[in-house]
Amino acid sequence: MNVDISAEPFNLSAEDAAWVKDTLAGMSLERKVGQLFFLEGVMAGRAKIVKSIEEYGPGGVMYRTAPSGVIAADHRALQAKSAIPLFLAANIEAGGNGLVTDGTQYGTQMLVGASGDSDNARRLGEVAASEAAAVGGNRAFAPIVDINWNWRNPITNTRSYGDDPELVGRMGAGYVRGAMAAGCAVTIKHFPGDGCDGRDQHIATTVNSLSYDDWMATYGEVYREAIAAGANGLMVGHIAFPAYADRVAPDRPGIRDLPATLSPVIVTRLLREELGFKGLTMTDASLMTGFLEKMPRSEAVPASVAAGCDMFLFQKDLAEDFGFMMAAVKDGRLTTERVDEAVTRILAVKAQLGLHRKSPAELVPGDLDAAMKARHAAWARELADEAITLVDDGQGLLPLDPVKRRRIAYIPIGGEADFMDMLKKLPGVKGALIKAAARIAGAFSPPPAKTLAYFSARLRAEGFDVDVIDYGNVLEALKVVGKSVSEFKASYDLVVYASLVGPMSNSTNLQLRYTMPGGLDAPWMVREVPTMFVSFGSPYHGYEAPMIPTFINAYAGGAFVVDALVEKLRGRSAFKGRSPVRLDFKEFEGRIR
Numbered sequence: 001m002n003v004d005i006s007a008e009p010f011n012l013s014a015e016d017a018a019w020v021k022d023t024l025a026g027m028s029l030e031r032k033v034g035q036l037f038f039l040e041g042v043m044a045g046r047a048k049i050v051k052s053i054e055e056y057g058p059g060g061v062m063y064r065t066a067p068s069g070v071i072a073a074d075h076r077a078l079q080a081k082s083a084i085p086l087f088l089a090a091n092i093e094a095g096g097n098g099l100v101t102d103g104t105q106y107g108t109q110m111l112v113g114a115s116g117d118s119d120n121a122r123r124l125g126e127v128a129a130s131e132a133a134a135v136g137g138n139r140a141f142a143p144i145v146d147i148n149w150n151w152r153n154p155i156t157n158t159r160s161y162g163d164d165p166e167l168v169g170r171m172g173a174g175y176v177r178g179a180m181a182a183g184c185a186v187t188i189k190h191f192p193g194d195g196c197d198g199r200d201q202h203i204a205t206t207v208n209s210l211s212y213d214d215w216m217a218t219y220g221e222v223y224r225e226a227i228a229a230g231a232n233g234l235m236v237g238h239i240a241f242p243a244y245a246d247r248v249a250p251d252r253p254g255i256r257d258l259p260a261t262l263s264p265v266i267v268t269r270l271l272r273e274e275l276g277f278k279g280l281t282m283t284d285a286s287l288m289t290g291f292l293e294k295m296p297r298s299e300a301v302p303a304s305v306a307a308g309c310d311m312f313l314f315q316k317d318l319a320e321d322f323g324f325m326m327a328a329v330k331d332g333r334l335t336t337e338r339v340d341e342a343v344t345r346i347l348a349v350k351a352q353l354g355l356h357r358k359s360p361a362e363l364v365p366g367d368l369d370a371a372m373k374a375r376h377a378a379w380a381r382e383l384a385d386e387a388i389t390l391v392d393d394g395q396g397l398l399p400l401d402p403v404k405r406r407r408i409a410y411i412p413i414g415g416e417a418d419f420m421d422m423l424k425k426l427p428g429v430k431g432a433l434i435k436a437a438a439r440i441a442g443a444f445s446p447p448p449a450k451t452l453a454y455f456s457a458r459l460r461a462e463g464f465d466v467d468v469i470d471y472g473n474v475l476e477a478l479k480v481v482g483k484s485v486s487e488f489k490a491s492y493d494l495v496v497y498a499s500l501v502g503p504m505s506n507s508t509n510l511q512l513r514y515t516m517p518g519g520l521d522a523p524w525m526v527r528e529v530p531t532m533f534v535s536f537g538s539p540y541h542g543y544e545a546p547m548i549p550t551f552i553n554a555y556a557g558g559a560f561v562v563d564a565l566v567e568k569l570r571g572r573s574a575f576k577g578r579s580p581v582r583l584d585f586k587e588f589e590g591r592i593r
Contacts, residue, residue: 003341005348009232009279016351023084023347023356024340032343033325035059036305038087038282038313042066046074052318053081059311059346060087060139068100068135072366075136079363084347085355087185089139093159094556095124096131096376098142102368103131104376107383108502109144109171110539111555113161113580114387118174121161123383125178125186127376132184134372136364138353139185141235143175145222146194148581150588151540154510155200157503158537158555162580163195165218172222173229180230185349188226190237190284191271192244192260193219196590201238201290202505205259208241209590215243218592223275232279232349236260236267236309238290244270258294260307261286267308280345282311286321297321302328306335310342377560384564387555389577391542394549397494397530399571402463405493405530410459410468411521412452413499413512414537451536451557452498458566459496467492471515481520485528495531497523497548500557502537510537512544523548536561543585553579 005012005020012020024032034057039049041063049061061078063071075088096103106127112120121143129140147168148160161171172188179186190201192215197206208215238259245256248265260266261283271277283291283304291300297316301324304312315321328334350356355363390398456466471477483491501510514521523531523545532550535541539553552575554561567573 003344003348004278005344005351007278009227009230010348010352012348012351016356019356020344020347020351024343027343029329029336029339030326031057032339033322033329035084035343035346036310036312036325036339037315037318037322038062038089038311039318040314041074046077049078050081053078053086056318056322057083058086058318059084060089062089062141062313063099063137064090065097065099065101068102068368069366071100071137072135072364076360076364076366079136080360085350085358085363087139087350088137089141089187090132090137091141092128092132092137093142093144095127095380096368098128099132099137100135100368104373104380105556105558105560106376106380107387107558107561108158108556109161110158110580111383111387111561113167113171114389114553114555114577115383116167116578116580117386118170120383120386121171121174122178123379125175125180126182127178127379129179129182129184130372131368131376133182134365134368136366137184138355139187139233140179141187141189142179143172143186143188143226144190145169145172145188145226146190147218147222148195149592150196150198151543151581151585152198152509152588153195154198154507155202155503156195157510158539159503160195163582164580165222167580169222169225173225176226176229176231180232183353185233185280185353186231187233187235187282188223188231189235190239191223191234192237192239192241192266193222194237194239196588197239198588200505200507201259201284202288203290203508205257205290205293206237206239208239210243210592212243212247214592215241220275223271223277227275227277227279232352234271234277234279234281235284235313236281237284238288241266241270259290261291261304261309262294262300262307264307272308280311280349281309283309283313285314286312287314287316298324298327301325302334305342306333306338310345380560381564384554384556384561385567385573385576387577388561388565388568388575389539389553389555389579390568390575391551391553391579391583392549395530397532397550398569400464400494400569406463406465407491407493408459408464408466409488409492409495409529410456410466411471411495411497412456412468413497413514414452414501451500451562454559455498455534455536455562455565458562462566462570469521471521477516477521481516485525488525489528492529495523495525495529497531497533497545498536499534499538499541500536501541510540512541534565539579539581539583540585542583553577
């Protein structure tokens with residue numbers, strides 16, 4: 001084993017290094033293997049997680065969103081039961097709201113990218129990490145440093161900073177500095193880099209299709225910049241990199257299509273040796289089909305650690321996965337030396353954070369400070385003002401004036417999650433089940449219905465008469481569909497399409513999804529009534545709606561963005577953002593030159 005915990009990125013003092021070594025020496029093999037596991041918190045519930053901590057001693061728990069009081073109470077209970085302090089992580093990619101529902105929604109990474117200012121990325125890291133730390137969070141599953149080459153990719157999109165490697169590198173490093181200064185470990189992701197494929201690892205192993213030289217000049221530089229900024233953690237994606245396997249192991253064709261999480265060369269050689277990353281690695285969620293399609297789970301679980309991933313994220317059944325890992329240690333597929341190496345890095349990052357020295361109250365302070373939140377809200381308003389982008393105003397529609405165009409037909413696209421709609425239509429599903437479902441759905445998807453409703457309310461407050469046309473309501477929709485062109489033109493001075501379609505697990509595409517059969521809610525009226533489109537999600541809807549001459553990309557939902565947008569629509573603030581992605585909609589062919 002060769003892990004220098006006194007060097008970058010750990011930089012441990014002699015005292016902290018001694019704690020790591022002494023702790024490792026005092027652990028049984030079973031407790032070492034337990035540290036490799038990272039549990040999921042929201043589905044299992046506190047009692048089950050506490051039992052898992054007592055039985056297996058896992059290294060960490062990842063939570064989805066819940067109120068800060070709930071998260072703090074859970075974190076406090078879990079740390080109290082763990083002999084070794086836990087990593088408590090969250091997908092705080094866009095702000096503290098990635099962990100706590102009352103946290104700040106600072107802005108998506110693409111909103112930050114559109115500002116062009118890496119200090120906004122530093123602020124994002126600080127907002128996310130400091131609000132998480134207030135309730136005991138100590139690890140960010142962020143930043144995302146994927147390059148959004150392929151505009152059809154359904155999982156990067158607004159979660160990425162853009163499609164320019166230089167921009168992504170600057171922004172990723174900014175987040176790393178901000179989050180680590182606020183006391184959180186980071187997890188740069190998803191190595192070796194998403195954004196080339198048009199698919200999602202939740203449903204298939206995806207492919208980074210670049211050549212080795214092009215990868216080194218783009219993704220390689222992005223990762224080097226994050227590493228140089230001090231990144232102490234990295235998440236390995238269920239992403240194959242065939243060009244690298246062909247380069248270093250041409251005599252082993254069977255490994256070229258393996259995801260990096262299972263590849264014997266991508267982490268150990270490309271990441272560790274060529275890029276020089278010495279920090280802690282982990283798999284992406286092991287429940288994804290992208291991880292499981294290449295070999296049985298009994299083989300894949302230990303193979304991921306043998307391949308160089310220090311921690312293993314999520315379980316179908318912890319006892320079963322623990323058994324798979326132990327069986328591999330006993331038969332030699334996973335060596336004890338490799339386990340010791342992984343656990344050393346786990347303990348080193350915990351020591352770097354000072355978790356072993358903190359009292360229970362220090363581990364989980366449990367309070368979102370009002371002054372801190374006010375500062376973060378001010379930053380979020382500044383970001384929105386700097387980033388919202390006017391793509392085009394070919395009809396000279398802006399600024400909007402209620403004297404000239406008072407009557408607005410407002411057409412929202414992208415309401416509640418399909419999962420919630422399905423539940424609400426089931427007979428007898430009420431009360432606690434709906435609340436539980438709402439929490440789960442909210443943990444995995446943005447709140448589009450709130451954003452779109454708030455936007456219409458803000459337009460009304462500006463003096464516009466806003467008629468919300470809900471095509472999801474059949475009876476209401478038929479009244480509009482049944483109007484003649486003359487009646488429609490006589491009813492409205494302006495049509496506003498507002499969309500919030502963004503990345504979420506299992507989406508196979510992020511294109512516009514109209515409701516009415518035959519596309520009767522599509523912009524048929526564009527030559528009859530002035531029409532504009534606002535996207536609070538994907539920036540690529542111009543592909544589906546090229547006929548609309550006034551187009552705005554806001555990249556994120558939430559009140560801060562809506563408020564800034566209204567100021568710009570009314571002409572009280574200029575559009576300052578620049579698109580961080582190309583909008584020519586050319587098909588990505590798997591190479592960049």
